[in-house]
Amino acid sequence: MHQYNYWNYYYRATNYIVQPGDSLYLIAKRFNTTISDIKQANNLTSDLIYVGQSLVIPSPAVPTLPDGIYGIGSRGPAVVKIQQALSALGFNVAQDGIYGPKTSDIIMNLQKKFPEALTADGIYGPKTKMYLEKLLASKYKIVQNPESKTVLVNKMNSLSPYYEPQNLTVPNVSFAYPEYRPQKLMQPEAARALEALFAKAKQDNIALNAVSGYRSYDYQSQLFSRNIKANPNANQFSARPGESEHQTGLAMDVSSPSVNNNLTQAFGDTKEGKWLVENAPDFGFILRFPKGKENITGYQYEPWHIRYVGKDVARQIANQNITLEEYLGQST
Ligand SMILES: [Zn+2]
Structure with a gap:
């Protein structure tokens, strides 16, 4: 069993292999640091x-945070920080120094990520x-391209609590x-692709x-909260909200009566399960958490979790036996 510590997972990620098309500018931008620091x-x-x-x-420059307790109604330079x-x-929050409902809601949603330590108040x-x-x-x-078919969501790249796919x-x-x-839902393009994949399965x-x-931020929050209470290592198999x-x-967990x-x-x-790995890429899906890639994906092997990325990308990822992280050049 692989052991992951949430924070170690982040901090370990300090080495980067230069990929084709990279420049210091792009790398600095990607890692929220500066060319001169690199x-x-x-x-x-x-x-x-x-x-x-x-x-x-x-490591990126860290803004200093104030001591003290702040909530709705608080104002001033500490709130700006x-x-x-x-x-x-x-x-996306105004830096107006007024601790209003939006600031409070973002703090609450961040607190929901750590139910083992924080109260979501x-x-x-x-x-x-x-x-x-x-x-x-x-x-x-926080992921800035949630609508992209190849959006990267993992322990370092979190969806906004406010992101909900359309249609x-x-x-x-x-x-x-x-x-x-609601967990039956998918984005339309991914849903059509899943139908084609399942039709081929039936044929075979x-x-x-x-x-x-689909799972909303809040549903995932409830799920994770339950899992982490039952098992302190739950983050190896269960994602924090976002x-x-x-x-x-774009994802579906798939199983079989067997x-x-x-x-x-x-x-x-x-x-x-073997048929699924073999055939999913032809319909635009990848096995997102393969065996042996736990250190890159941050999650244990999940033969049931497929993710839609489109046929082109899915075939490239499958043919090269890589992960989405590696495909996007963000492997750690
Ligand atoms: Zn899953």
Whole structure:
């Protein structure tokens, strides 16, 4: 069993291999640092870098956070600092020094990520400060391209609590349960692709059932809260809210009657599980958490979790036996 510490996962990510098309400018932008900081950390005397070069990426500059307790109605320079920190993480918030409903709501949603330590009350205090500082010192970012088919969502790239995909729809495929649940939903393009994948499975006499697709930030929050209370290592298999691909509406958990429609690693050894890995890329899906890539994805092997990225990208990822992180050149 691989052990991941949430924060170690972030902090370990300080080495970067230069990819084709990279420049110091692009790398600095991607890691929220500066060209001069990268040059200094690597003793570079010019802006010249080469593909395959290993670079140390220094931690981004961390805004200082105030001590004290702040909540709705608080005003002043300390509140500006809190708002600057939220904005550095990628939240869209006014830096007006007024602790209003928006600031409070963002704080509350951040607190929901750490149910094992924080109360989601929207009030900024010493504990919340500590967690905010950790996030700021890491490469943690709110995803700015949630609508992209190849959007990267993981422990470092979180969807906004306010992101909800448009036009979610229930794919016309066989599900593990008959009744409607919001978890049946997917984005339309992904839903059509899943239908095509399941039709091919049927043709090949492979019995698949869809289990879980879309999950809202709040639903994931409830799920994670329950999981972390039952198991302190839950973040190895259960995402914190915002950090689950299920919020994109591009992912679906798939199983088969041969394993009682359970989401279990044993599914990977069934003929259905093997068929899925083999055929999913032709329909635009990748197996998002492959075996042996736990250090890159941050999650254990999940033979049941497929993610829509489009046929082109899915085939490239499958052919090269890489992860979405590696494909996007953000491997750690
Ligand atoms: Zn999943």
